[in-house]
Amino acid sequence: QSALTQPPSASGSPGQSVTISCTGTSSDVGAYNFVSWYQQHPGKAPKLMIYEVSKRPSGVPDRFSGSKSGNTASLTVSGLQAEDEADYYCSSYAGSNNYVAFGGGTKLTVL
């Protein structure tokens, strides 16, 4: 069982927006602004999409945005495109003992 809770699936039509949640606790997501989001296509390694809650690495489209409220972080994908269909995982710093926690992943389907 993953430390962070994500919905198993999400979907939207091309051009629409979809938001994926990631719920942790006051010891991880709620305690630090160190939430990252990764995109993973089948058979591929995860790709960093968002770090420090809302920052985008170079090369990531601005259609991807992140936010946080309390113990829940969110990833929003705007203007959905077919290539956005993938699994999305959140992660958070979880303190010196556990270091990093991951979510169970959300399968995003573009209808």
Add this chain to the structure above:
Amino acid sequence: QVQLQQSGPGLVKPSQTLSLTCAISGDSVSSNSATWSWIRQSPSRGLEWLGRTYYRSKWYNDYAVSVKSRITINADTSKNQFSLQLNSVTPEDTAVYYCARAVLLGSWYTFDFWGQGTLVTVSS
């Protein structure tokens, strides 16, 4: 461009040791600004960080509590690579194993490059 190339067996017998290597190009395992981790992924456990090694004037290791008694991560500076050893494996250790680099992005280390993944099956 950083590349991480993993190698190692895909089948390990129960009670034996799982050994994987991650060869680094485009960066140095001795870098003072990076850390080097092993992460695994399975349907039952999702993504799970296992441990890391890094160099800051000397070598440091951190391990996940769940595997701390069974894991060793070593760096080999002569080959610019790092390795994972997981002892006394059981079928529960069956997973895709990834090596990954983390660098300081903002105020925290974030995984920015990953290896290609290695499916390791624990079975007799």
